[in-house]
Amino acid sequence: MTAPTLQPVIVGAGPAGIRAAQTLVAHGARPTVIDEAARGGGQIYRRPPAHFARSPQTLYGTEASRATALHSTLDGLAAHIDYQPNSLVWNAQAGLLDVLHGPTQTTRTVRYGQLIVASGATDRVLPVPGWTLPGVYTLGGAQVALKFQGCTIGRNVVLMGTGPLLYLVAYQYAKAGAKAGVKVAAVLDTARFADQLAALPGMLTQPAVLAKGLYYVGWLRAHGVAVHTGVRPVRVEGDTRVNAVVWSDGQAEHTVPCDAVGFGYALRSETQLADLLGCRFAWAPMHRAHLPERDSAGRTSLAGVYLAGDGAGIMGADAAEWAGERAALALLADHGVKVDAARAAELERKLTKLTPFRQGLERAFPFPTDWAAHAPDALVVCRCENITAGELRACTRDAGADEMNRIKALTRVGMGRCQGRMCGVAAAEILAQATGKPIDQVGRLRGQAPIKPIPIHLQAQATAAHDTPAEATA
Amino acid sequence: MTTTTRVIDTDVAIVGGGIMGASAALALRRKGVDVVLLERDLCGSRSSGVNYGGVRRQGRPVSQLPLAQRAHQVWANLPALIGTDGEYQRSGHFKIGRSEADMATLEAYANLSRDFDLGIQLISGTTLRERCPWLGGRAVGGSLCPDDGQANPRLVSPAFALAARRAGAQILERTPMTSVEHDGKLFTVRSGNAVAVRAPVLINCAGAWAGALAAQFGEAVPLHSGHPAMAVTEPLPFFMHWSLGVEGGGIYCRQVARGNLILGGGAGVALDADSARSERSAIATLAVQAVELLPALKNAHFIRTWSGTEGYLPDRQPVLGKSRTTHGLVHGFGFAGAGFQIGPGVGEVLAELARDGRSTTPIEAFAIERFLPDPQAAVAEVTSTAAAH
Numbered sequence: 001m002t003a004p005t006l007q008p009v010i011v012g013a014g015p016a017g018i019r020a021a022q023t024l025v026a027h028g029a030r031p032t033v034i035d036e037a038a039r040g041g042g043q044i045y046r047r048p049p050a051h052f053a054r055s056p057q058t059l060y061g062t063e064a065s066r067a068t069a070l071h072s073t074l075d076g077l078a079a080h081i082d083y084q085p086n087s088l089v090w091n092a093q094a095g096l097l098d099v100l101h102g103p104t105q106t107t108r109t110v111r112y113g114q115l116i117v118a119s120g121a122t123d124r125v126l127p128v129p130g131w132t133l134p135g136v137y138t139l140g141g142a143q144v145a146l147k148f149q150g151c152t153i154g155r156n157v158v159l160m161g162t163g164p165l166l167y168l169v170a171y172q173y174a175k176a177g178a179k180a181g182v183k184v185a186a187v188l189d190t191a192r193f194a195d196q197l198a199a200l201p202g203m204l205t206q207p208a209v210l211a212k213g214l215y216y217v218g219w220l221r222a223h224g225v226a227v228h229t230g231v232r233p234v235r236v237e238g239d240t241r242v243n244a245v246v247w248s249d250g251q252a253e254h255t256v257p258c259d260a261v262g263f264g265y266a267l268r269s270e271t272q273l274a275d276l277l278g279c280r281f282a283w284a285p286m287h288r289a290h291l292p293e294r295d296s297a298g299r300t301s302l303a304g305v306y307l308a309g310d311g312a313g314i315m316g317a318d319a320a321e322w323a324g325e326r327a328a329l330a331l332l333a334d335h336g337v338k339v340d341a342a343r344a345a346e347l348e349r350k351l352t353k354l355t356p357f358r359q360g361l362e363r364a365f366p367f368p369t370d371w372a373a374h375a376p377d378a379l380v381v382c383r384c385e386n387i388t389a390g391e392l393r394a395c396t397r398d399a400g401a402d403e404m405n406r407i408k409a410l411t412r413v414g415m416g417r418c419q420g421r422m423c424g425v426a427a428a429e430i431l432a433q434a435t436g437k438p439i440d441q442v443g444r445l446r447g448q449a450p451i452k453p454i455p456i457h458l459q460a461q462a463t464a465a466h467d468t469p470a471e472a473t474a
Numbered sequence: 475m476t477t478t479t480r481v482i483d484t485d486v487a488i489v490g491g492g493i494m495g496a497s498a499a500l501a502l503r504r505k506g507v508d509v510v511l512l513e514r515d516l517c518g519s520r521s522s523g524v525n526y527g528g529v530r531r532q533g534r535p536v537s538q539l540p541l542a543q544r545a546h547q548v549w550a551n552l553p554a555l556i557g558t559d560g561e562y563q564r565s566g567h568f569k570i571g572r573s574e575a576d577m578a579t580l581e582a583y584a585n586l587s588r589d590f591d592l593g594i595q596l597i598s599g600t601t602l603r604e605r606c607p608w609l610g611g612r613a614v615g616g617s618l619c620p621d622d623g624q625a626n627p628r629l630v631s632p633a634f635a636l637a638a639r640r641a642g643a644q645i646l647e648r649t650p651m652t653s654v655e656h657d658g659k660l661f662t663v664r665s666g667n668a669v670a671v672r673a674p675v676l677i678n679c680a681g682a683w684a685g686a687l688a689a690q691f692g693e694a695v696p697l698h699s700g701h702p703a704m705a706v707t708e709p710l711p712f713f714m715h716w717s718l719g720v721e722g723g724g725i726y727c728r729q730v731a732r733g734n735l736i737l738g739g740g741a742g743v744a745l746d747a748d749s750a751r752s753e754r755s756a757i758a759t760l761a762v763q764a765v766e767l768l769p770a771l772k773n774a775h776f777i778r779t780w781s782g783t784e785g786y787l788p789d790r791q792p793v794l795g796k797s798r799t800t801h802g803l804v805h806g807f808g809f810a811g812a813g814f815q816i817g818p819g820v821g822e823v824l825a826e827l828a829r830d831g832r833s834t835t836p837i838e839a840f841a842i843e844r845f846l847p848d849p850q851a852a853v854a855e856v857t858s859t860a861a862a863h
Contacts, residue, residue, distance in 0.1 A: 409628040453775035
């Protein structure tokens with residue numbers, strides 16, 4: 001069997017998807033690459049619209065060379081792949097993907113023989129009272145505003161939560177702000193400084209990455225940005241828009257005036273596509289999430305379906321590149337194409353070696369496992385459906401709900417436009433706290449199409465174009 | 475390792491915690507009868523909790539109307555009975571006609587059901603356009619049953635089980651039935667080595683999975699699974715209080731107070747024996763019909779689609795009544811995608827059958843023997859086969 005007989009599709013054109021595509025092309029295959037964004041690069045190396053004239057150095061800072069390398073790799077593949085930007089995969093079943101093309105408002109069905117899912121991640125959100133006020137963004141959203149639209153979320157910005165992105169976004173905002181008159185009012189990290197010290201040994205396995213992190217923190221402090229560790233966010237204040245953040249140091253409450261907030265607790269994997277396809281999931285303690293299972297090469301429980309990048313577990317951009325290449329090699333080898341076994345082994349070694357660093361990050365920026373205990377009953381957990389922590393607790397108390405799909409059915413949590421992508425993590429934490437069950441025991445929301453909301457008239461087109469509808473009988 | 479099986483003796487054992495089984499359990503407790511219900515998952519988590527939520531008498535076969543009327547009274551007292559209104563509203567159910575032939579069919583049904591006093595009104599022409607300016611052009615008229623309506627099945631069905639538990643029923647969730655035996659007097663229903671429930675009466679409310687239990691007692695029926703395709707839109711400004719159906723089928727649709735429109739029609743696809751999802755093409759067909767029916771939906775978004783697993787018999791009528799082979803066995807299954815409204819009535823009937831051996835509501839049309847070989851015909855067939863050789 002030779003590569004040209006393959007029918008590979010890659011979903012996602014971030015670091016994982018691009019390296020996967022490059023690898024497949026190098027072996028003679030012609031993959032289809034479906035990308036939700038207008039231009040490839042993923043979230044971390046997101047490219048601004050074509051006519052924006054800002055240098056990679058300005059946009060990506062220390063990551064400029066990596067970003068440029070990936071972008072030019074993708075651009076160089078143009079003649080050898082079927083690249084479909086602005087395209088959202090909104091539904092899937094064995095061998096078929098339903099794809100919505102944004103600009104033309106059309107939907108079509110893409111067939112695949114083999115599939116690499118590189119669906120990436122979004123912010124992991126843990127709400128705080130006031131988080132639904134205008135002016136409150138996720139850290140990722142704050143960064144996208146900067147990288148893609150070239151604007152900031154406010155002029156006096158508090159960045160809050162924990163994780164590497166907290167300091168990266170703070171650094172980027174503070175740096176961008178020097179010219180634009182934007183100020184970082186404070187960086188509020190729920191992790192303690194002691195956590196970061198304790199994590200150092202594990203993180204020394206990736207000295208360059210560690211050095212970057214330390215550089216950001218040092219730069220912020222040197223430039224007079226207030227960095228507080230070991231905080232507990234208490235509330236975001238404001239009437240029609242955010243005007244302050246109140247946080248606690250365990251002894252007293254402090255107020256930071258601001259006009260915008262970016263917050264988040266690291267990232268969570270986008271797993272709906274793997275779920276719709278029927279991949280088997282398992283609890284992943286380090287990620288504190290139910291994730292699709294994969295072997296060290298990226299094979300899922302389904303023949304012909306592979307996972308790479310943050311969509312299968314948050315490992316970062318470098319790991320995504322390696323995992324993308326590795327998954328592509330696995331795909332090729334599984335379908336009879338000869339690949340470089342030594343390279344495959346080397347990639348797996350690199351990925352394995354990253355684990356201690358990744359565990360170090362968890363130690364440095366631990367998930368605030370006491371978040372639910374501090375969440376007041378009035379806190380809105382699900383902003384689509386306006387469901388509070390108190391309603392979730394009452395449902396557990398009064399109706400005995402002890403599992404995510406049941407509490408969704410009874411309260412509407414996760415039933416709105418985001419389908420649990422934003423509120424699911426917090427709802428699970430509240431449910432675990434209310435039932436006294438360990439977090440891994442409360443289950444996960446079942447994935448249901450569409451992956452993101454889709455206009456009804458587009459689904460109508462899909463029928464006309466691709467299916468002969470059976471006469472409806474119900 | 476040995477485990478000790480928990481043995482429970484009771485008056486009535488029920489298999490299946492959907493709206494039928496749960497409302498039967500509640501009705502039995504209200505009669506003072508001890509009852510144990512086994513549900514393999516969570517009560518109301520299958521068809522009963524994921525259906526469209528129509529609470530409709532209109533359009534049912536006349537044979538079901540006595541049952542539907544009985545249920546209608548239960549629905550009227552829902553909060554007092556189960557502790558929640560379950561978003562139940564008598565908002566009206568409007569069945570649309572898209573041709574004069576459809577209108578004639580609707581008129582015929584209005585006449586046929588007149589004895590049951592459903593209050594059906596036929597609406598067409600200018601009145602139709604005045605009352606529902608949001609209807610698309612293909613509707614020429616329709617039939618309104620003002621006291622029919624809608625409810626939230628996600629809330630109502632589990633609430634029946636909770637109410638039964640509060641009334642003293644033992645509701646064993648995540649307890650799949652793995653075997654059942656009958657010694658001539660007592661049934662023993664086991665869930666692995668965990669539980670053995672012993673009772674003189676057993677009610678089979680296992681929905682799409684009820685066939686195996688019936689077959690074990692010599693009553694194999696042609697039960698098959700169906701999977702309705704369902705979808706819901708994002709919340710839209712409220713414009714429609716009627717629940718809509720279409721003469722001849724195809725699509726049904728309602729708008730909840732929150733603003734979302736819930737649509738159903740066409741078939742889903744089974745993922746395995748236990749679960750199903752909306753078929754892609756069915757959702758697309760639904761989308762075409764939805765926009766035709768309600769042009770305002772054109773730019774709305776579907777935010778979720780789903781399906782469930784329901785039991786269907788060839789005549790789309792349930793099996794409801796006593797077993798013809800086994801004393802103490804009572805069946806209530808095969809509601810063919812139309813069980814939600816009659817569920818609370820069925821529960822009362824099942825409770826009567828279990829305690830008194832007969833129902834005060836006519837249910838002859840649903841007897842299981844309509845699918846069983848006629849003993850005399852069977853004898854004749856054997857004779858003629860013998861003669862042919």
